[in-house]
Amino acid sequence: MMQFIDLAAQYKHLKNKIDKRIQAVLEHGHYVMGPEVQELEEKLAEYVGVKHVITCANGTDALTLTMMVLDIKPGDAVFCPTFTFFATAEVIAYEGATPIFVDSDEATFNICPADLEKRIQATIVEGKLTPKAIIAVDLFGLPANYPELQKIADKYNLKLVEDAAQGFGGSINGKRAGSFGDIATTSFFPAKPLGCYGDGGAIFTNNDEYAELLKSYRVHGKGKDKYDNVRIGINSRLDTIQAAILLEKLVEFPAELIKRNKVAENYNKTLAKKYKTPSVPSGYVSSWAQYTVLSDNRDAEMMKYKEQGVPTMIYYGTCMHQQTAFRYLACQRLTFPIAEMLASNVFSLPIHGYIEL
Numbered sequence: 001m002m003q004f005i006d007l008a009a010q011y012k013h014l015k016n017k018i019d020k021r022i023q024a025v026l027e028h029g030h031y032v033m034g035p036e037v038q039e040l041e042e043k044l045a046e047y048v049g050v051k052h053v054i055t056c057a058n059g060t061d062a063l064t065l066t067m068m069v070l071d072i073k074p075g076d077a078v079f080c081p082t083f084t085f086f087a088t089a090e091v092i093a094y095e096g097a098t099p100i101f102v103d104s105d106e107a108t109f110n111i112c113p114a115d116l117e118k119r120i121q122a123t124i125v126e127g128k129l130t131p132k133a134i135i136a137v138d139l140f141g142l143p144a145n146y147p148e149l150q151k152i153a154d155k156y157n158l159k160l161v162e163d164a165a166q167g168f169g170g171s172i173n174g175k176r177a178g179s180f181g182d183i184a185t186t187s188f189f190p191a192k193p194l195g196c197y198g199d200g201g202a203i204f205t206n207n208d209e210y211a212e213l214l215k216s217y218r219v220h221g222k223g224k225d226k227y228d229n230v231r232i233g234i235n236s237r238l239d240t241i242q243a244a245i246l247l248e249k250l251v252e253f254p255a256e257l258i259k260r261n262k263v264a265e266n267y268n269k270t271l272a273k274k275y276k277t278p279s280v281p282s283g284y285v286s287s288w289a290q291y292t293v294l295s296d297n298r299d300a301e302m303m304k305y306k307e308q309g310v311p312t313m314i315y316y317g318t319c320m321h322q323q324t325a326f327r328y329l330a331c332q333r334l335t336f337p338i339a340e341m342l343a344s345n346v347f348s349l350p351i352h353g354y355i356e357l
């Protein structure tokens with residue numbers, strides 16, 4: 001049967017190079033914060049086009065470290081899309097701050113700038129919380145509308161965070177995902193566009209002060225070394241072996257990205273009559289973390305694929321405002337019409353760099 005994301009095919013293609021890189025780590029023995037970690041951070045900075053890259057243990061920690069650097073705390077409001085993966089909203093609540101959910105744009109599935117501005121204004125009028133930041137998500141690989149989001153962030157004096165966990169490799173007019181807003185984060189979970197063989201994550205910023213703070217927070221709030229602790233931090237590092245694997249995968253990544261875009265184009269051609277296929281605005285490039293269509297007959301369509309041996313998935317069937325964990329926020333139902341429509345109609349088809357066309 002066909003794989004939804006064929007990681008084994010990718011490994012087969014890169015086996016010699018990856019095996020060699022892993023072997024080198026086993027032999028030099030610097031398993032934590034070894035030289036491959038710094039090498040990877042430099043290569044990622046070059047690829048994305050930012051000054052600083054700080055790797056960490058996973059994409060959720062990358063967001064948590066970002067919340068720590070931005071001093072997000074109880075009483076703060078942080079705006080994020082309701083149609084996303086749980087981690088985007090979880091990290092806000094984890095700091096004791098309040099996530100304010102925002103509806104989606106119908107065409108791109110990303111956070112809707114107009115709805116965002118309404119919810120910022122409503123939060124200000126209500127006067128209970130201090131608006132602090134926006135976390136936008138590059139959902140399914142498509143960068144969010146950063147030109148508009150940056151204008152709103154500037155207008156209301158909010159920090160803008162790019163959750164590029166799914167967006168690595170995407171771009172807007174040649175500017176790469178990971179370079180938008182004040183700080184951006186990504187995940188190297190195996191199924192993401194650039195994945196390792198376990199958990200991994202990274203943070204991207206051009207801000208020197210943020211970069212210094214991030215390096216401290218990820219190692220127990222270290223000062224001059226990890227036994228000099230100047231603030232409360234966490235332990236969140238990328239393993240050297242994962243960095244070694246990512247170094248080889250990053251070399252192959254541009255070719256995989258071209259392939260993913262070809263697969264998406266093929267899907268567009270064959271599926272546009274049956275479903276609402278993804279729309280990529282002019283100047284935008286998607287990294288196609290998922291190829292997601294809308295159908296008002298989702299269950300039956302997914303069943304047909306299943307019968308043909310083609311796996312499909314639902315990302316996401318539950319919005320954040322519908323999650324049990326966020327019941328305490330007492331979000332009003334029916335105020336997220338687009339996101340709720342998406343949650344009941346989306347399904348995703350297999351996409352990766354090793355599909356035979």
Ligand SMILES: *Cc1c(COP(=O)(O)O)cnc(C)c1O
Nearest residue numbers: 058059060085087088165187189
């Ligand atoms: C995967 C994902 C994360 C979390 O990354 P992990 O590495 O799994 O912790 C955060 N945000 C979004 C949008 C994601 O898809």
